[in-house]
Amino acid sequence: MPVYTVHAPISNSVGLAATDRFAFVRDGFHFWAAILGVVWLAWHRLWLALLGWIVLMAALDFGMVELGVGGGAVLLVDILLALLLGFEAATLERWTLSRRNWHQLDIVVADDEEAAERRFFDRWTARQRGLSNDQLAVDRGGPPPTRDIPGQPFSKPPALPHSDIIGLFPDPGAQR
Template identity: 75%
Template sequence: MPVYTVHAPVMNDAGIRAADRFAFVRDGFHFWAALLGPIWLVWHGLWLALIGWIVVMVAVGIGMAALGAGGNAIFLVDILLALLMGFEAASLRRWTLSRRNWRQVDIVVAEDWESAERRFFDRWTAKQRTLVNDQLAVDRGGPPPTRDIPGQPFSRPPPLPSGEIIGSFPEPGGAR
């Protein structure tokens, strides 16, 4: 079953209004990226990756021609680079989203894009209802159980036994 990573733009106080801008990136091999690499990169707006792809393809072509490689060898290397593009297309999209200050919100396993979207938003809206849309609590997590919170028995750690050695070394300043 395909795995999708969900990415959201970093927007202060946007909350649920930013939900229409979430990006779902399917992990795995992308056939159209392997077959039509530059067109796929332009379609997804991966401009820096497109420039890198052009530089690599030109450098490999010129380098292999300078080494005296035949046309079949150059064609084989081009096929291998196209396969590499197909396998790494999702990573290029994630890299571009992270460069644009998007954060990865979740990972979803689903049959297709629509069911991944449905599964994610079911979980996300349930979490938003329970947190009363407190984005800071989502990002930071809850307080650790060792904080001094009045009325909670777990808030103070148990005292260390006095006069006993814990571990291999005695307490500093103690008798030897």
């Protein structure tokens, strides 16, 4: 099963409002990073890694051609470096996030990114409920509690329905 690391930007409070910015980075081999390294790095906005990749590839290819190394050996070195990029692509993503002042929140093991998000947020919201009395994390399944305080008519509980039908048409057989 794939392993995902969860990252969040460093801020004063990592609350429910910041959850849409969380980043899930899959660990393991990235096929498209190995096949189309420059495009993959640009797509993921890893600009410093992209610059380093271009400089490394140009310097190695130029140096090997100047030393008189054959074309097959140059191609083999390029393929090996592409495989290295495929294996280390997630590390480059995590490194870029840490440079941008993001921190790692958790590690999640799941079949895909959606399952990783569900598993992470289940654990994370349970911890958030335990740490603070966050009103957004409270279970909203039942009606709000009411009190019957004398002199305050707004505090009376709602009246119970008198008919057995609940919905848009409470009178059976009525015109729509």
